[in-house]
Amino acid sequence: xxxxxxxxxxxxxxxxxxxxxxxxxxxxxxxxxxxxxxxxxxxxxxxxxxxxxxxxxxxxxxxxxxxxxxxxxxxxxxxxxxxxxxxxxxxxxxxxxxxxxxxxxxxxxxxxxxxxxxxxxxxxxxxxxxxxxxxxxxxxxxxxxxxxxxxxxxxxxxxxxxxxxxxxxxxxxxxxxxxxxxxxxxxxxxxxxxxxxxxxxxxxxxxxxxxxxxxxxxxxxxxxxxxxxxxxxxxxxxxxxxxxxxxxxxxxxxxxxxxxxxxxxxxxxxxxxxxxxxxxxxxxxxxxxxxxxxxxxxxxxxx
Amino acid sequence: xxxxxxxxxxxxxxxxxxxxxxxxxxxxxxxxxxxxxxxxxxxxxxxxxxxxxxxxxxxxxxxxxxxxxxxxxxxxxxxxxxxxxxxxxxxxxxxxxxxxxxxxxxxxxxxxxxxxxxxxxxxxxxxxxxxxxxxxxxxxxxxxxxxxxxxxxxxxxxxxxxxxxxxxxxxxxxxxxxxxxxxxxxxxxxxxxxxxxxxxxxxxxxxxxxxxxxxxxxxxxxxxxxxxxxxxxxxx
Numbered sequence: 001x002x003x004x005x006x007x008x009x010x011x012x013x014x015x016x017x018x019x020x021x022x023x024x025x026x027x028x029x030x031x032x033x034x035x036x037x038x039x040x041x042x043x044x045x046x047x048x049x050x051x052x053x054x055x056x057x058x059x060x061x062x063x064x065x066x067x068x069x070x071x072x073x074x075x076x077x078x079x080x081x082x083x084x085x086x087x088x089x090x091x092x093x094x095x096x097x098x099x100x101x102x103x104x105x106x107x108x109x110x111x112x113x114x115x116x117x118x119x120x121x122x123x124x125x126x127x128x129x130x131x132x133x134x135x136x137x138x139x140x141x142x143x144x145x146x147x148x149x150x151x152x153x154x155x156x157x158x159x160x161x162x163x164x165x166x167x168x169x170x171x172x173x174x175x176x177x178x179x180x181x182x183x184x185x186x187x188x189x190x191x192x193x194x195x196x197x198x199x200x201x202x203x204x205x206x207x208x209x210x211x212x213x214x215x216x217x218x219x220x221x222x223x224x225x226x227x228x229x230x231x232x233x234x235x236x237x238x239x240x241x242x243x244x245x246x247x248x249x250x251x252x253x254x255x256x257x258x259x260x261x262x263x264x265x266x267x268x269x270x271x272x273x274x275x276x277x278x279x280x281x282x283x284x285x286x287x288x289x290x291x292x293x294x295x296x297x298x299x300x301x302x303x
Numbered sequence: 304x305x306x307x308x309x310x311x312x313x314x315x316x317x318x319x320x321x322x323x324x325x326x327x328x329x330x331x332x333x334x335x336x337x338x339x340x341x342x343x344x345x346x347x348x349x350x351x352x353x354x355x356x357x358x359x360x361x362x363x364x365x366x367x368x369x370x371x372x373x374x375x376x377x378x379x380x381x382x383x384x385x386x387x388x389x390x391x392x393x394x395x396x397x398x399x400x401x402x403x404x405x406x407x408x409x410x411x412x413x414x415x416x417x418x419x420x421x422x423x424x425x426x427x428x429x430x431x432x433x434x435x436x437x438x439x440x441x442x443x444x445x446x447x448x449x450x451x452x453x454x455x456x457x458x459x460x461x462x463x464x465x466x467x468x469x470x471x472x473x474x475x476x477x478x479x480x481x482x483x484x485x486x487x488x489x490x491x492x493x494x495x496x497x498x499x500x501x502x503x504x505x506x507x508x509x510x511x512x513x514x515x516x517x518x519x520x521x522x523x524x525x526x527x528x529x530x531x532x533x534x535x536x537x538x539x
Binding site: 167170171173174176177178180181182183184185186187188189 | 352354373374375378379383384386390391392393394395399402403404406407451452455
C-alpha cells in the first residue's frame with residue numbers, strides 16, 4: 001500500500017508540474033488585468049499541438065520543434081492580448097464583457113484547430129531518450145517525470161525570483177495593485193501587461209509540452225480540462241500570488257491523482273469532480289486562497 | 304516659467320470642474336493651491352499629471368506642451384505626483400514602493416543614492432524598509448508616498464493634501480521635509496486645505512473657488528486680504 005501511494009505520488013509530480021505552470025499564467029494575468037483568461041488553456045494546447053505539427057509535418061528534430069512550439073504559444077498569447085483584450089479594455093469594456101470575450105476567444109481557437117485538424121487524438125512524439133525508467137525500491141520513476149519536475153521547479157524558481165526581486169517584477173506587482181498610481185511612477189502599464197502575457201503564455205506552452213510528454217496524446221480540445229484545473233489551482237494559491245499558484249498546482253495535481261488512486265476503480269470517472277469539490281470548498285471556506293492574494297479587489301480597471 | 308497652466312478648462316465626463324484656470328510655477332518655488340472641498344484643486348493636479356486631459360487650454364513644462372502626453376511620459380519629464388489619500392502600494396514592502404518610485408532611473412548607483420537621501424529625510428522608512436506598506440500607520444504611509452514621489456528626482460513635485468488626516472505634530476514634520484525638499488532644488492505645487500500652514504510654507508498661492516482662480520499673489524499679501532481671512536482663516 002505504501003509503495004502504491006508513493007508510486008501515485010511520483011506519477012502526480014509531473015501532473016502537478018503541468019498544473020503549476022498553467023496556474024502561474026492564470027494568476028499573473030488575473031493579477032494584472034483582473035481577467036480570467038479562459039483562452040489560457042488554448043495557449044497550452046497550441047504549445048503541445050504545434051510541437052506535434054513541427055515534428056510530423058515539418059519533420060524537425062524534437063528539441064527544435066519544442067523550442068519553436070514555446071515561441072509559437074508565446075506569440076499566440078501576445079496576439080490574443082493585442083487583438084482581443086487590449087482593444088476591449090481601451091474601449092472601456094467591463095470586467096464582465098472581457099470575461100465573456102475570453103470565453104469566446106477560447107472557443108474560437110479550439111474550434112479553429114478542430115476545423116483544420118479535427119479533434120482526433122494524436123500520438124505526441126516522445127524522443128526515445130525520455131523513455132528511460134529507473135526503479136527505486138519498487139517504485140518506477142520515468143526519466144521524463146524527473147525532467148518535467150526539475151524543469152518546472154527551475155522555471156518556477158526563476159519566475160518567482162524575477163517577480164519578487166527584479167525591477168520589472170516589482171513594477172508588475174505595482175500595476176496589479178493599482179494601475180493609475182503605477183502610471184504616476186512612470187510605468188507604462190500596457191507594456192507591463194504585455195510582458196505578463198509573454199511570460200504567462202510561455203509557461204502555458206511549456207506546460208503543454210510537458211502534458212504531451214507525460215500523457216503522449218494531443219488534440220485540439222486538450223486544453224479545456226487542464227485549463228480549468230489550472231485556474232482552480234491559481235484560486236487555491238491566492239490570485240496574483242505566483243509562488244502560491246505553483247504550490248496550488250502541486251496540491252491540486254497530487255490531490256486529483258490520490259483521489260483516484262485511493263477510491264475503488266469504479267469511481268475513477270469521478271476524477272474531474274475532485275477539482276470542482278475543491279473549488280467549492282475554497283470559495284466556501286477561504287475565497288482568497290491559501291496564500292496572500294496580490295490584488296486590490298475593486299471590481300474595475302482602476303481607470 | 305517651469306510649469307504653466309494656461310486657460311485650462313476641464314472636468315470628468317460631462318461635469319465641468321475647472322474654468323479657464325491659469326497657474327504658474329517658477330523654478331525653486333513653493334506655490335500653494337488652496338480652496339474648499341470640491342473647488343477643483345485635485346482636478347488641477349490630475350490634469351497636470353495627464354490622468355485627465357484639458358478640454359481647452361494648454362499645460363507647458365519648460366515651454367514644451369505636455370497636455371497630450373500619457374501620465375507615464377509626463378513623469379519621465381521630471382514631474383512627480385504624490386496622490387491624495389496616500390495611494391501607496393499596500394501589497395509591496397516599503398523598500399519595493401521606493402523602488403517602484405525610481406522605475407525610470409536606470410542607474411543602480413543613482414537609485415542607491417536617491418534611496419539613501421529618502422532614508423535620511425524619513426529615518427522611519429529605513430527602519431521599516433522590509434515591512435509591508437499596508438501595515439504602516441497613516442503618517443508613515445504619507446512619508447512613504449512623498450518619499451516614493453521623490454525617488455525619481457523630479458524637478459517638480461505635485462503634492463496633494465499631505466496633511467490630510469495627520470496629527471498636528473506629524474503635519475509639522477512633513478512640512479519641514481517639504482521645505483528641505485524645496486531647498487534642495489525641487490519646485491513644489493502644493494494642494495492644501497490647511498490654509499494657514501500652506502501660506503506659511505509657500506511663497507505664492509492661488510485661491511481656487513468653484514473651479515476658477517478667485518485670487519492669487521504672494522502668500523503674505525493673501526494672508527492679509529480680507530477675503531482669505533474671512534473665508535479660509537476664520538478671522539473676522
